[in-house]
Amino acid sequence: xxxxxxxxxxxxxxxxxxxxxxxxxxxxxxxxxxxxxxxxxxxxxxxxxxxxxxxxxxxxxxxxxxxxxxxxxxxxxxxxxxxxxxxxxxxxxxxxxxxxxxxxxxxxxxxxxxxxxxxxxxxxxxxxxxxxxxxxxxxxxxxxxxxxxxxxxxxxxxxxxxxxxxxxxxxxxxxxxxxxxxxxxxxxxxxxxxxxxxxxxxxxxxxxxxxxxxxxxxxxxxxxxxxxxxxxxxxxxxxxxxxxxxxxxxxxxxxxxxxxxxxxxxxxxxxxxxxxxxxxxxxxxxxxxxxxxxxxxxxxxxxxxxxxxxxxxxxxxxxxxxxxxxxxxxxxxxxxxxxxxxxxxxxxxxxxxxxxxxxxxxxxxxxxxxxxxxxxxxxxxxxxxxxxxxxxxxxxxxxxxxxxxxxxxxxxxxxxxxxxxxxxxxxxxxxxxxxxxxxxxxxxxxxxxxxxxxxxxxxxxxxxxxxxxxxxxxxxxxxxxxxxxxxxxxxxxxxxxxxxxxxxxxxxxxxxxxxxxxxxxxxxxxxxxxxxxxxxxxxxxxxxxxx
RNA sequence: GCCCCCGUAGCUCAGGGGAUAGAGCGUCGCCCUCCGGAGGCGAAAGCGCAGGUUCGAAUCCUGCCGGGGGCACCA
Numbered sequence: 311x312x313x314x315x316x317x318x319x320x321x322x323x324x325x326x327x328x329x330x331x332x333x334x335x336x337x338x339x340x341x342x343x344x345x346x347x348x349x350x351x352x353x354x355x356x357x358x359x360x361x362x363x364x365x366x367x368x369x370x371x372x373x374x375x376x377x378x379x380x381x382x383x384x385x386x387x388x389x390x391x392x393x394x395x396x397x398x399x400x401x402x403x404x405x406x407x408x409x410x411x412x413x414x415x416x417x418x419x420x421x422x423x424x425x426x427x428x429x430x431x432x433x434x435x436x437x438x439x440x441x442x443x444x445x446x447x448x449x450x451x452x453x454x455x456x457x458x459x460x461x462x463x464x465x466x467x468x469x470x471x472x473x474x475x476x477x478x479x480x481x482x483x484x485x486x487x488x489x490x491x492x493x494x495x496x497x498x499x500x501x502x503x504x505x506x507x508x509x510x511x512x513x514x515x516x517x518x519x520x521x522x523x524x525x526x527x528x529x530x531x532x533x534x535x536x537x538x539x540x541x542x543x544x545x546x547x548x549x550x551x552x553x554x555x556x557x558x559x560x561x562x563x564x565x566x567x568x569x570x571x572x573x574x575x576x577x578x579x580x581x582x583x584x585x586x587x588x589x590x591x592x593x594x595x596x597x598x599x600x601x602x603x604x605x606x607x608x609x610x611x612x613x614x615x616x617x618x619x620x621x622x623x624x625x626x627x628x629x630x631x632x633x634x635x636x637x638x639x640x641x642x643x644x645x646x647x648x649x650x651x652x653x654x655x656x657x658x659x660x661x662x663x664x665x666x667x668x669x670x671x672x673x674x675x676x677x678x679x680x681x682x683x684x685x686x687x688x689x690x691x692x693x694x695x696x697x698x699x700x701x702x703x704x705x706x707x708x709x710x711x712x713x714x715x716x717x718x719x720x721x722x723x724x725x726x727x728x729x730x731x732x733x734x735x736x737x738x739x740x741x742x743x744x745x746x747x748x749x750x751x752x753x754x755x756x757x758x759x760x761x762x763x764x765x766x767x768x769x770x771x772x773x774x775x776x777x778x779x780x781x782x783x784x785x786x787x788x789x790x791x792x793x794x795x796x797x798x799x800x801x802x803x804x805x806x807x808x809x810x811x812x813x814x815x816x817x818x819x820x821x822x823x824x825x826x827x828x829x830x831x832x833x834x835x836x837x838x839x840x841x842x843x844x845x846x847x848x849x850x851x852x853x854x855x856x857x
Numbered sequence: 858g859c860c861c862c863c864g865u866a867g868c869u870c871a872g873g874g875g876a877u878a879g880a881g882c883g884u885c886g887c888c889c890u891c892c893g894g895a896g897g898c899g900a901a902a903g904c905g906c907a908g909g910u911u912c913g914a915a916u917c918c919u920g921c922c923g924g925g926g927g928c929a930c931c932a
Contacts, residue, residue, distance in 0.1 A: 349877065358875060361912070371912075395876055396912060441932075481932050563932095591930050602860070602928075609930040616932050641926045644861045670862055671926070675869095680925095712870055716863055717925060719870095730895075733881055739895050746893055790873070798871055801880065808896055817892045857895070 311387045311407040312414065312778050313355065317343040319388075320357050320399075323381040328367065331377065337366035344401065346775055350768065353392075353400030354408070354775060361397040371397030408771065409762025409830070411778040415837035416758065423780045423844050426468035428788060433469050434627045435461050437638035438550070439476040442542040443487040443505055446549055447683065448672040448720060449640055451693040455709035455850070456669065457638050458555040459793035462848045467788035472632070474559040475550075476623065479539055480567055481616065488531055491517060491538045495525055507690070513541050549693050554702055554850045566622045572614050575622040576607060584656040594621075599655040601648035620646075621653045628659065636791070637666045641717075644668045667791055669714035676722040691725070699725040700732065703851045707734035710849055711797035733801050737842065738854055740804035743811065744839035745855040750817055751832050758836050759829025769810040773834060776806040777841050784848065793849065800845045807838050 311319075321342055328335055339362050344355040360375035367374065375397045382391040382399070387407030394400050415422045437457030440450040461471045478484070490504035494514035500506035517524055517537045524533045543560070550556070566572050576592070579585045585592045590610030594617070597604050606615045627635050635654075639646060647668070651661040674681045674691060683690050696705045711733065712718055765774065779799065787795040816831045818824050843853040 345875085347876075348879090352876070356876085361875075365912080398876070478932065483932050589930080593930095606930045611930080613930090615930060619932090641862065643927080645927055647861085668861065668926095673925080708869095714862095716870075719868095721869080724869095731882055735895055736881075739893080743893055743896085750892055786873080792873090794871080798880085801871090805880080811892080812897045815892070819891060857893085 311403055312411055313344055316355055320359060323378055324359050327377045327381050333367040337363050353402050355401045357399050375399050405766045406763030408774055409765050411774050412762050412833050412837045415777060415840050423784045424466045425785055428464060428467045428469035431469040431634050432632050433464055433471045433634045434474055434632040435471055435636045436474045436476055441478045441483050442539055443483055444507060445509055446546060446693040448691050451696060452672050452709045453638050454550055454553055454555045455706040456714055456793060459710050459849050460791055463788045463793050466784050466848055472559060473557045474561055475557045477562045479562050480564045488535045491534045513538050516541055553693055563619050566619055571626060572618050572622040575625050576618055579656055596649050596652035599652035601652050605649050617649060624653050633663060635664050639668055641668055641670045670717035672718045672720055674722055675719045704732040704734050707851050708732055711794050713794050737800045737804045740807045741842045741853045742857045744835055747816060747835055756824055756832055758833035759826050761826040761830050764827045764830045765834060767814050769813050773806045773810045776803050777837055780841050796845055796848050
């Protein structure tokens with residue numbers, strides 16, 4: 311019996327009891343469920359439904375719990391039900407009912423854990439979107455890992471997801487990038503406010519190699535802009551691809567200006583009265599939608615401000631059919647939340663279609679002290695640096711496993727030591743062990759058994775119940791946009807497996823005969839391996855057969 | 858000044874109201890005659906402070922303290 315089914319059973323029982331006793335069913339919360347108690351003495355599962363319902367229903371929690379225990383006792387699959395503490399109901403499952411979770415995993419295979427509650431969501435997931443003025447740094451790398459994992463989580467729960475990268479290839483930063491390239495090509499020092507990294511010289515040299523006459527060309531800046539930005543695009547795309555993060559759409563801000571989309575969007579807002587003119591500029595009444603001040607959309611020199619591109623971009627996304635636009639931004643952009651929602655509202659759209667996830671920044675730490683990323687000090691860490699130091703799996707995993715709400719410290723020493731003390735190995739090792747076990751079992755001609763009621767060792771029960779949690783973990787990770795929950799779950803699952811393995815022999819020893827218990831345990835192992843593989847896939851981390 | 862995030866073990870982080878707060882790393886001790894010891898078992902060690910809501914608060918609310926990041930007709 312899965313926890314979801316058990317929760318249904320508990321709800322139904324509560325509903326029956328309350329009806330029979332003439333209690334108001336409205337007192338029964340819609341979201342009552344079961345949880346796994348920390349303390350094994352409190353049963354396999356526990357429910358707090360009595361405590362949550364009693365007051366509104368006008369009865370005492372212990373009384374209600376008592377009636378529920380009576381109702382639940384003897385139901386199919388439930389071995390025992392008892393009252394505990396202030397009104398908890400502790401439940402134990404019959405081992406054969408519990409073992410059914412294993413069969414379910416085996417039957418579902420790769421699909422175990424998936425769901426369809428997000429099937430009506432057509433999601434535009436925009437993340438990374440770093441300016442093409444340099445290689446991706448640790449910050450962008452964090453979003454590349456977490457954003458991609460979020461995309462996979464949403465997909466697993468039924469959403470249609472389009473991953474999108476927005477290149478800000480219009481505007482002043484790009485001009486500075488181009489000026490820096492030209493200066494480097496001429497062997498001149500980096501201009502003020504320019505970009506001075508070594509990659510600038512590389513790219514400048516590549517531009518010259520591709521277009522030998524570039525410096526003398528009358529369209530010099532245009533050549534450097536076109537070729538230089540292209541090279542930067544290619545480099546960023548390649549780095550992301552090598553990192554296991556691929557985008558469906560690479561969107562160029564410039565295209566919005568070239569196509570007239572910006573002008574169209576702005577005119578629409580002018581017509582609908584959402585923009586007003588003041589001091590020679592056109593302003594969006596974003597304060598009416600929660601922003602702390604109105605924003606300039608068209609500057610007094612007639613040029614569009616940055617937000618004009620955002621507005622047109624949002625309209626473009628909506629015109630492509632997306633009904634949920636998720637933006638993953640760094641903490642230094644949190645001021646955007648209000649104006650992005652305001653842009654949606656200004657078009658008469660529901661601001662809820664705009665969801666902005668603000669992630670905190672990545673800090674570098676050395677010897678326990680923070681170090682600033684500095685090109686001169688050689689402490690700029692790029693995506694490639696991180697991958698080179700620890701590998702893609704460990705890099706992705708360590709960036710995904712914490713909530714993006716907390717800022718993250720990355721230890722420079724850890725990178726240089728190429729240390730192996732990453733929890734990803736703990737999880738991957740469990741998978742590799744299971745793969746090895748499967749090979750050995752195959753050599754013995756063993757097949758997974760069906761007498762799953764034989765799995766009555768406490769650690770077998772723990773493992774089965776942990777496996778049973780996976781669908782709910784994926785569902786909450788998707789709902790809350792928190793892929794780190796999947797990583798933490800996998801660590802719990804790996805621990806449950808390692809503990810099981812330590813005390814439950816799966817394969818026969820020596821010339822011992824193969825028993826039903828051996829085969830049942832093998833089935834459990836196949837299921838455990840499946841869930842580890844499914845979970846790792848959701849994180850974009852490999853599930854190795856051997857390590 | 859205003860806004861956002863964070864403050865949990867020596868360190869890096871989990872814990873979206875529930876019973877005795879967890880993991881990894883680090884420290885100390887124990888466990889290999891057979892399925893992978895990248896493992897298991899045990900020990901020491903913690904919710905910034907003060908109020909409030911609740912049968913029950915690390916979790917929700919308020920204030921304070923501490924850390925990070927924002928508050929452009931830049932992009």
